[in-house]
Amino acid sequence: MGGRAFLANGLCTPRMTTNVYQQVLQNVETKLRNHFTFVGHPTEAPGKTTHGDLDIVVCQLKTKSQENGASGDFLARILGAYTWKRTPGNSEFHFALPWPEWDFDLDQCPVRDLETTVQDLRISNNIQPDPTRPNAQIRKQIYIQADIRICPTHQVFQWHLFHHSHGDFWAIVGSSIRRFGLTITNEGLMVRIPEIEPHNRTAARIKVTDDPTTVRQFLGLDVDRFWKHFTDYNDIMDYAATCRFHDPAHWTDKAETDRKYDMMDGREARRVAKRDMFAYWIQSYLPAHVDDKPGPSSHMSREDVVLEASRIPVIGRDFSARFQAKREEWVTKHGRDNFWVNVRELLKANNCAGGYAIKGLKREITSEETPLTPSPSSDEGRALAFVRAAYQNHMFAIVLDWISKNWEAVGQRQEALDREISRQKMRAKRERMAQENISSHSDAQQTMVVEVMTVHLE
Structure with missing residues:
Protein backbone atom coordinates (compact mmCIF):
# COMPACT_ATOMS: atom_id res chain seq x y z
CA MET A 1 0.00 0.00 0.00
CA GLY A 2 2.38 2.72 1.24
CA GLY A 3 2.47 6.45 0.67
CA ARG A 4 -0.36 7.34 3.07
CA ALA A 5 1.44 8.82 6.07
CA PHE A 6 0.89 12.43 4.99
CA LEU A 7 -2.70 12.26 3.74
CA ALA A 8 -3.89 14.17 6.79
CA ASN A 9 -1.33 16.89 6.02
CA GLY A 10 -2.67 17.33 2.50
CA LEU A 11 0.61 16.33 0.84
CA CYS A 12 0.53 14.50 -2.48
CA THR A 13 2.80 11.43 -2.44
CA PRO A 14 1.94 9.53 -5.66
CA ARG A 15 3.22 6.08 -6.47
CA MET A 16 6.65 5.97 -8.12
CA THR A 17 7.74 4.26 -11.28
CA THR A 18 10.51 1.71 -10.80
CA ASN A 19 13.03 4.14 -12.29
CA VAL A 20 12.16 6.89 -9.81
CA TYR A 21 12.02 4.41 -6.94
CA GLN A 22 15.47 2.94 -7.61
CA GLN A 23 17.16 6.29 -8.17
CA VAL A 24 15.71 7.93 -5.06
CA LEU A 25 16.32 4.83 -2.94
CA GLN A 26 19.98 4.76 -3.95
CA ASN A 27 20.35 8.47 -3.22
CA VAL A 28 18.72 8.23 0.22
CA GLU A 29 20.72 5.17 1.26
CA THR A 30 23.97 6.85 0.17
CA LYS A 31 23.21 9.80 2.44
CA LEU A 32 22.32 7.53 5.35
CA ARG A 33 25.51 5.47 5.00
CA ASN A 34 27.50 8.57 5.91
CA HIS A 35 25.92 8.39 9.37
CA PHE A 36 24.92 4.75 9.99
CA THR A 37 27.04 1.60 9.89
CA PHE A 38 24.20 -0.56 8.56
CA VAL A 39 21.70 0.64 5.95
CA GLY A 40 19.40 -1.54 3.86
CA HIS A 41 15.91 -2.13 2.50
CA PRO A 42 13.68 -5.21 2.17
CA THR A 43 13.65 -6.84 -1.27
CA GLU A 44 10.51 -5.91 -3.19
CA ALA A 45 7.91 -8.48 -4.21
CA PRO A 46 8.29 -9.79 -7.79
CA GLY A 47 6.44 -8.05 -10.58
CA LYS A 48 6.03 -4.62 -8.98
CA THR A 49 5.92 -1.80 -11.51
CA THR A 50 5.04 1.04 -9.14
CA HIS A 51 6.01 1.73 -5.54
CA GLY A 52 4.11 3.57 -2.84
CA ASP A 53 7.02 4.55 -0.62
CA LEU A 54 10.61 3.81 0.38
CA ASP A 55 11.15 1.36 3.26
CA ILE A 56 14.64 1.71 4.70
CA VAL A 57 16.21 0.19 7.80
CA VAL A 58 19.26 1.60 9.59
CA CYS A 59 21.33 0.60 12.61
CA GLN A 60 24.27 1.89 14.65
CA LEU A 61 25.14 5.56 14.33
CA LYS A 62 28.79 6.00 13.41
CA THR A 63 29.37 9.01 15.67
CA LYS A 64 28.50 8.48 19.32
CA SER A 65 28.00 12.19 19.83
CA GLN A 66 24.98 11.89 17.54
CA GLU A 67 23.24 9.25 19.69
CA ASN A 68 20.86 11.85 21.12
CA GLY A 69 20.41 13.35 17.68
CA ALA A 70 19.04 10.29 15.84
CA SER A 71 15.68 12.00 15.75
CA GLY A 72 13.28 13.11 13.07
CA ASP A 73 14.95 16.51 12.78
CA PHE A 74 18.38 14.91 12.50
CA LEU A 75 17.27 12.54 9.72
CA ALA A 76 15.26 15.25 7.96
CA ARG A 77 18.37 17.44 7.71
CA ILE A 78 20.35 14.52 6.26
CA LEU A 79 17.70 13.79 3.62
CA GLY A 80 16.54 17.33 2.90
CA ALA A 81 12.96 16.37 3.81
CA TYR A 82 10.08 18.84 3.56
CA THR A 83 8.49 17.50 6.76
CA TRP A 84 8.40 14.38 8.93
CA LYS A 85 6.34 12.52 11.50
CA ARG A 86 6.87 9.51 13.77
CA THR A 87 4.68 6.47 14.28
CA PRO A 88 3.64 6.44 17.97
CA GLY A 89 5.10 3.57 19.96
CA ASN A 90 7.91 2.50 17.63
CA SER A 91 11.15 3.67 16.05
CA GLU A 92 9.83 4.31 12.53
CA PHE A 93 9.94 7.80 11.02
CA HIS A 94 8.08 9.03 7.94
CA PHE A 95 9.59 11.71 5.70
CA ALA A 96 8.17 13.72 2.80
CA LEU A 97 11.01 14.10 0.29
CA PRO A 98 10.84 16.46 -2.71
CA TRP A 99 10.12 14.69 -5.98
CA PRO A 100 13.34 14.50 -8.08
CA GLU A 101 13.83 17.28 -10.63
CA TRP A 102 15.03 14.92 -13.36
CA ASP A 103 11.82 12.86 -13.56
CA PHE A 104 10.02 13.94 -16.74
CA ASP A 105 7.48 11.07 -16.65
CA LEU A 106 5.70 12.42 -13.63
CA ASP A 107 2.51 13.49 -15.36
CA GLN A 108 1.49 9.90 -16.08
CA CYS A 109 2.38 8.56 -12.62
CA PRO A 110 -0.76 7.05 -10.97
CA VAL A 111 -1.78 8.65 -7.69
CA ARG A 112 -2.24 5.82 -5.15
CA ASP A 113 -5.75 4.40 -5.23
CA LEU A 114 -7.45 7.55 -6.60
CA GLU A 115 -7.61 6.04 -10.12
CA THR A 116 -6.09 9.18 -11.60
CA THR A 117 -2.71 10.58 -12.59
CA VAL A 118 -0.65 13.51 -11.41
CA GLN A 119 -1.55 15.35 -14.62
CA ASP A 120 -5.28 14.90 -13.99
CA LEU A 121 -4.81 15.94 -10.38
CA ARG A 122 -3.15 19.18 -11.44
CA ILE A 123 -5.93 19.96 -13.91
CA SER A 124 -8.64 19.29 -11.29
CA ASN A 125 -6.91 21.82 -9.05
CA ASN A 126 -6.60 24.40 -11.85
CA ILE A 127 -2.85 23.81 -12.09
CA GLN A 128 -2.43 23.70 -15.84
CA PRO A 129 0.67 22.00 -17.31
CA ASP A 130 2.76 24.66 -19.02
CA PRO A 131 5.60 23.59 -21.37
CA THR A 132 7.35 26.90 -20.70
CA ARG A 133 7.06 26.63 -16.96
CA PRO A 134 10.25 25.55 -15.11
CA ASN A 135 10.14 21.92 -14.08
CA ALA A 136 11.02 22.75 -10.46
CA GLN A 137 7.93 24.92 -10.05
CA ILE A 138 5.64 22.08 -11.10
CA ARG A 139 7.24 19.51 -8.84
CA LYS A 140 7.20 21.51 -5.63
CA GLN A 141 3.75 20.09 -4.86
CA ILE A 142 4.77 16.43 -5.25
CA TYR A 143 6.60 14.39 -2.61
CA ILE A 144 7.97 10.92 -2.00
CA GLN A 145 7.27 9.17 1.28
CA ALA A 146 10.31 7.55 2.88
CA ASP A 147 9.84 5.33 5.94
CA ILE A 148 13.00 4.84 8.00
CA ARG A 149 13.21 2.43 10.92
CA ILE A 150 16.10 2.66 13.41
CA CYS A 151 16.96 -0.80 14.76
CA PRO A 152 18.54 -1.11 18.23
CA THR A 153 20.86 -4.01 17.29
CA HIS A 154 22.38 -5.55 14.18
CA GLN A 155 20.43 -8.76 14.85
CA VAL A 156 17.13 -6.85 14.80
CA PHE A 157 18.32 -5.08 11.63
CA GLN A 158 19.02 -8.40 9.88
CA TRP A 159 15.75 -9.97 10.98
CA HIS A 160 13.68 -6.98 9.86
CA LEU A 161 15.17 -7.08 6.35
CA PHE A 162 14.64 -10.84 6.19
CA HIS A 163 11.09 -10.79 7.53
CA HIS A 164 9.89 -7.96 5.28
CA SER A 165 11.52 -9.05 2.01
CA HIS A 166 9.56 -10.36 -1.00
CA GLY A 167 6.22 -8.84 -0.02
CA ASP A 168 3.82 -11.47 1.36
CA ALA A 321 12.62 -27.60 28.46
CA ARG A 322 11.68 -23.92 28.10
CA PHE A 323 8.64 -24.89 26.05
CA GLN A 324 7.46 -27.41 28.66
CA ALA A 325 8.17 -25.05 31.56
CA LYS A 326 6.08 -22.25 30.03
CA ARG A 327 3.28 -24.67 29.19
CA GLU A 328 3.23 -26.15 32.71
CA GLU A 329 3.35 -22.70 34.30
CA TRP A 330 0.36 -21.55 32.30
CA VAL A 331 -1.57 -24.80 32.71
CA THR A 332 -1.03 -24.63 36.46
CA LYS A 333 -2.19 -21.03 36.76
CA HIS A 334 -5.11 -21.44 34.37
CA GLY A 335 -6.14 -24.71 36.03
CA ARG A 336 -6.06 -23.18 39.51
CA ASP A 337 -7.96 -20.10 38.37
CA ASN A 338 -10.69 -22.33 36.94
CA PHE A 339 -10.63 -24.47 40.07
CA TRP A 340 -11.44 -21.53 42.35
CA VAL A 341 -14.20 -20.45 39.98
CA ASN A 342 -15.69 -23.93 40.41
CA VAL A 343 -15.31 -23.66 44.20
CA ARG A 344 -17.28 -20.42 44.27
CA GLU A 345 -20.00 -21.99 42.12
CA LEU A 346 -20.18 -24.95 44.52
CA LEU A 347 -20.53 -22.63 47.53
CA LYS A 348 -23.15 -20.57 45.74
CA ALA A 349 -25.11 -23.72 44.94
CA ASN A 350 -25.11 -24.49 48.68
CA ASN A 351 -26.43 -21.01 49.52
CA CYS A 352 -23.08 -19.95 50.93
CA ALA A 353 -22.09 -16.37 50.14
CA GLY A 354 -18.41 -17.28 50.36
CA GLY A 355 -16.78 -15.04 52.93
CA TYR A 356 -15.29 -17.17 55.71
CA ALA A 357 -15.58 -20.39 53.67
CA ILE A 358 -13.59 -19.29 50.60
CA LYS A 359 -11.00 -17.52 52.76
CA GLY A 360 -10.58 -20.58 54.96
CA LEU A 361 -10.38 -22.98 52.01
CA LYS A 362 -7.60 -20.97 50.38
CA ARG A 363 -5.71 -20.79 53.68
CA GLU A 364 -5.96 -24.46 54.58
CA ILE A 365 -5.51 -25.93 51.08
CA THR A 366 -2.67 -23.74 49.82
CA SER A 367 -0.64 -23.39 53.06
CA GLU A 368 1.26 -26.08 54.93
CA GLU A 369 1.16 -24.61 58.46
CA THR A 370 -1.87 -22.59 59.49
CA PRO A 371 -3.55 -22.02 62.88
CA LEU A 372 -6.81 -23.70 63.86
CA THR A 373 -6.48 -26.62 61.46
CA PRO A 374 -6.98 -30.26 62.39
CA SER A 375 -4.03 -31.98 64.06
CA PRO A 376 -1.77 -33.73 61.51
CA SER A 377 -2.12 -36.95 63.50
CA SER A 378 -5.92 -36.92 63.37
CA ASP A 379 -8.04 -38.40 60.59
CA GLU A 380 -9.10 -34.91 59.56
CA GLY A 381 -5.48 -33.74 59.53
CA ARG A 382 -4.34 -36.64 57.37
CA ALA A 383 -7.23 -36.04 54.96
CA LEU A 384 -6.29 -32.36 54.72
CA ALA A 385 -2.63 -33.25 54.00
CA PHE A 386 -3.81 -35.54 51.17
CA VAL A 387 -5.97 -32.74 49.75
CA ARG A 388 -3.05 -30.30 49.85
CA ALA A 389 -0.92 -32.76 47.89
CA ALA A 390 -3.73 -33.27 45.36
CA TYR A 391 -4.00 -29.50 44.89
CA GLN A 392 -0.27 -29.16 44.24
CA ASN A 393 -0.48 -31.96 41.65
CA HIS A 394 -3.49 -30.39 39.89
CA MET A 395 -5.83 -33.21 40.96
CA PHE A 396 -8.64 -30.71 41.36
CA ALA A 397 -11.51 -33.22 41.21
CA ILE A 398 -10.28 -34.80 44.47
CA VAL A 399 -9.96 -31.39 46.12
CA LEU A 400 -13.41 -30.30 44.96
CA ASP A 401 -14.94 -33.49 46.36
CA TRP A 402 -13.32 -32.84 49.76
CA ILE A 403 -14.55 -29.23 49.72
CA SER A 404 -18.13 -30.33 49.05
CA LYS A 405 -18.03 -32.27 52.35
CA ASN A 406 -15.98 -29.93 54.52
CA TRP A 407 -16.64 -26.34 53.48
CA GLU A 408 -18.91 -25.62 56.47
CA ALA A 409 -16.34 -26.81 59.02
CA VAL A 410 -13.59 -24.86 57.25
CA GLY A 411 -15.76 -21.72 57.26
CA GLN A 412 -16.42 -22.11 60.99
CA ARG A 413 -12.69 -22.49 61.71
CA GLN A 414 -11.95 -19.39 59.63
CA GLU A 415 -14.63 -17.38 61.45
CA ALA A 416 -13.19 -18.44 64.82
CA LEU A 417 -9.69 -17.56 63.64
CA ASP A 418 -10.73 -14.13 62.37
CA ARG A 419 -12.48 -13.37 65.66
CA GLU A 420 -9.43 -14.44 67.63
CA ILE A 421 -7.20 -12.26 65.45
CA SER A 422 -9.61 -9.35 65.96
CA ARG A 423 -9.54 -9.87 69.76
CA GLN A 424 -5.75 -9.93 69.71
CA LYS A 425 -5.64 -6.70 67.74
CA MET A 426 -8.08 -5.01 70.16
CA ARG A 427 -6.07 -6.25 73.15
CA ALA A 428 -2.85 -4.93 71.63
CA LYS A 429 -4.54 -1.61 70.92
CA ARG A 430 -5.77 -1.26 74.53
CA GLU A 431 -2.33 -2.09 75.86
CA ARG A 432 -0.75 0.46 73.54
CA MET A 433 -3.22 3.16 74.59
CA ALA A 434 -2.68 2.34 78.26
CA GLN A 435 1.09 2.63 77.81
CA GLU A 436 0.60 5.97 76.05
CA ASN A 437 -1.57 7.20 78.97
CA ILE A 438 1.06 6.14 81.50
CA SER A 439 3.75 7.95 79.55
CA SER A 440 1.56 11.02 79.23
CA HIS A 441 0.78 10.98 83.00
CA SER A 442 4.47 10.62 83.83
CA ASP A 443 5.35 13.53 81.56
CA ALA A 444 2.66 15.66 83.23
CA GLN A 445 4.02 14.87 86.71
CA GLN A 446 7.53 15.79 85.66
CA THR A 447 6.26 19.09 84.27
CA MET A 448 4.51 19.89 87.58
CA VAL A 449 7.67 19.17 89.59
CA VAL A 450 9.69 21.49 87.37
CA GLU A 451 7.09 24.25 87.72
CA VAL A 452 6.99 23.91 91.56
CA MET A 453 10.77 24.01 91.77
CA THR A 454 10.84 27.09 89.55
CA VAL A 455 8.32 28.93 91.80
CA HIS A 456 10.23 27.95 94.95
CA LEU A 457 13.50 29.27 93.54
CA GLU A 458 11.88 32.56 92.64
Missing part, protein backbone atom coordinates in the same frame (compact mmCIF):
# COMPACT_ATOMS: atom_id res chain seq x y z
CA PHE A 169 6.33 -14.32 1.12
CA TRP A 170 6.29 -15.06 4.85
CA ALA A 171 2.51 -14.88 4.98
CA ILE A 172 2.50 -17.54 2.25
CA VAL A 173 4.95 -19.79 4.09
CA GLY A 174 3.08 -19.06 7.32
CA SER A 175 -0.12 -20.49 5.85
CA SER A 176 1.71 -23.81 5.39
CA ILE A 177 3.43 -23.98 8.78
CA ARG A 178 0.60 -22.64 10.95
CA ARG A 179 -0.93 -26.08 11.61
CA PHE A 180 2.42 -27.23 13.03
CA GLY A 181 2.29 -24.52 15.67
CA LEU A 182 4.89 -22.39 13.86
CA THR A 183 4.58 -18.65 13.30
CA ILE A 184 6.88 -16.02 11.78
CA THR A 185 6.63 -12.67 13.61
CA ASN A 186 8.54 -9.39 13.84
CA GLU A 187 10.61 -10.99 16.60
CA GLY A 188 11.53 -14.31 14.99
CA LEU A 189 10.32 -17.86 14.33
CA MET A 190 7.90 -18.83 17.09
CA VAL A 191 6.26 -22.03 18.31
CA ARG A 192 2.77 -21.68 19.76
CA ILE A 193 1.83 -23.61 22.90
CA PRO A 194 -1.50 -25.34 22.11
CA GLU A 195 -2.93 -25.10 25.66
CA ILE A 196 -2.45 -21.32 25.73
CA GLU A 197 -3.31 -20.51 22.11
CA PRO A 198 -7.14 -20.54 22.42
CA HIS A 199 -6.93 -18.02 25.27
CA ASN A 200 -4.05 -15.74 24.25
CA ARG A 201 -2.30 -16.09 20.88
CA THR A 202 0.54 -13.74 21.79
CA ALA A 203 1.24 -15.29 25.19
CA ALA A 204 1.23 -18.73 23.55
CA ARG A 205 4.38 -17.95 21.56
CA ILE A 206 7.90 -18.97 22.52
CA LYS A 207 10.82 -17.94 20.33
CA VAL A 208 12.72 -20.63 18.43
CA THR A 209 15.27 -18.35 16.75
CA ASP A 210 15.67 -14.98 15.05
CA ASP A 211 18.61 -16.04 12.90
CA PRO A 212 17.55 -15.83 9.21
CA THR A 213 19.84 -18.64 8.07
CA THR A 214 18.68 -21.00 10.82
CA VAL A 215 15.03 -20.27 9.98
CA ARG A 216 15.51 -21.15 6.30
CA GLN A 217 17.39 -24.32 7.22
CA PHE A 218 14.75 -25.35 9.76
CA LEU A 219 11.95 -24.82 7.23
CA GLY A 220 13.84 -26.66 4.49
CA LEU A 221 14.18 -23.60 2.24
CA ASP A 222 17.29 -23.14 0.09
CA VAL A 223 19.42 -20.64 2.00
CA ASP A 224 21.03 -18.85 -0.96
CA ARG A 225 17.96 -18.79 -3.21
CA PHE A 226 16.07 -16.49 -0.84
CA TRP A 227 18.14 -13.41 -1.65
CA LYS A 228 18.08 -13.89 -5.43
CA HIS A 229 15.66 -12.31 -7.89
CA PHE A 230 12.22 -13.89 -8.44
CA THR A 231 10.70 -13.22 -11.84
CA ASP A 232 7.01 -13.48 -10.97
CA TYR A 233 4.47 -14.88 -8.48
CA ASN A 234 4.82 -18.45 -9.73
CA ASP A 235 8.59 -18.31 -9.36
CA ILE A 236 8.53 -17.21 -5.74
CA MET A 237 5.66 -19.56 -4.88
CA ASP A 238 7.54 -22.50 -6.32
CA TYR A 239 10.25 -21.61 -3.83
CA ALA A 240 7.77 -21.25 -0.94
CA ALA A 241 6.34 -24.68 -1.80
CA THR A 242 9.75 -26.27 -1.13
CA CYS A 243 9.14 -25.71 2.59
CA ARG A 244 9.43 -29.16 4.13
CA PHE A 245 6.15 -28.70 6.02
CA HIS A 246 4.11 -27.77 2.93
CA ASP A 247 1.42 -30.29 1.99
CA PRO A 248 -0.54 -29.44 -1.20
CA ALA A 249 -3.21 -32.03 -0.32
CA HIS A 250 -3.99 -30.07 2.83
CA TRP A 251 -5.49 -27.38 0.58
CA THR A 252 -7.72 -29.70 -1.46
CA ASP A 253 -10.87 -28.44 0.24
CA LYS A 254 -10.01 -24.91 -0.83
CA ALA A 255 -9.96 -25.93 -4.49
CA GLU A 256 -12.87 -28.37 -4.57
CA THR A 257 -15.49 -26.88 -2.27
CA ASP A 258 -17.13 -23.56 -1.57
CA ARG A 259 -15.63 -23.55 1.94
CA LYS A 260 -12.33 -22.05 0.80
CA TYR A 261 -11.98 -19.89 3.92
CA ASP A 262 -12.69 -22.63 6.47
CA MET A 263 -9.04 -23.64 6.78
CA MET A 264 -7.75 -20.07 7.17
CA ASP A 265 -7.74 -17.91 10.26
CA GLY A 266 -9.38 -14.49 10.15
CA ARG A 267 -6.20 -12.64 9.30
CA GLU A 268 -5.52 -14.87 6.30
CA ALA A 269 -9.05 -14.36 4.98
CA ARG A 270 -8.64 -10.58 5.25
CA ARG A 271 -5.24 -10.81 3.56
CA VAL A 272 -6.80 -12.63 0.59
CA ALA A 273 -9.21 -9.74 0.17
CA LYS A 274 -6.53 -7.04 0.31
CA ARG A 275 -3.22 -8.51 -0.88
CA ASP A 276 -2.85 -9.54 -4.52
CA MET A 277 0.16 -11.79 -3.97
CA PHE A 278 -1.42 -13.75 -1.12
CA ALA A 279 -4.73 -13.95 -2.99
CA TYR A 280 -2.90 -15.47 -5.97
CA TRP A 281 -1.37 -18.11 -3.67
CA ILE A 282 -4.75 -19.13 -2.25
CA GLN A 283 -6.96 -18.76 -5.29
CA SER A 284 -4.65 -19.70 -8.19
CA TYR A 285 -1.38 -21.37 -7.22
CA LEU A 286 -2.65 -23.84 -4.61
CA PRO A 287 -5.60 -25.15 -6.68
CA ALA A 288 -3.20 -25.75 -9.57
CA HIS A 289 -0.75 -27.72 -7.40
CA VAL A 290 -2.93 -29.82 -5.09
CA ASP A 291 -1.48 -33.01 -6.56
CA ASP A 292 2.16 -32.02 -6.01
CA LYS A 293 4.36 -34.14 -3.75
CA PRO A 294 4.11 -33.16 -0.06
CA GLY A 295 7.11 -31.94 1.90
CA PRO A 296 9.17 -34.55 3.79
CA SER A 297 8.02 -33.23 7.18
CA SER A 298 4.37 -32.57 6.36
CA HIS A 299 3.34 -35.61 8.44
CA MET A 300 4.91 -34.36 11.68
CA SER A 301 2.95 -33.47 14.80
CA ARG A 302 3.35 -30.27 16.78
CA GLU A 303 5.18 -32.22 19.49
CA ASP A 304 7.60 -33.59 16.87
CA VAL A 305 8.39 -30.06 15.72
CA VAL A 306 9.28 -28.97 19.27
CA LEU A 307 11.54 -31.97 19.80
CA GLU A 308 13.26 -31.49 16.45
CA ALA A 309 13.88 -27.80 17.16
CA SER A 310 15.56 -28.68 20.45
CA ARG A 311 18.04 -30.93 18.62
CA ILE A 312 19.43 -28.05 16.53
CA PRO A 313 22.58 -26.72 18.24
CA VAL A 314 21.98 -23.09 17.21
CA ILE A 315 18.50 -23.18 18.75
CA GLY A 316 19.67 -24.90 21.92
CA ARG A 317 18.99 -28.14 23.73
CA ASP A 318 17.08 -26.25 26.41
CA PHE A 319 14.34 -25.18 23.97
CA SER A 320 12.15 -28.20 24.73
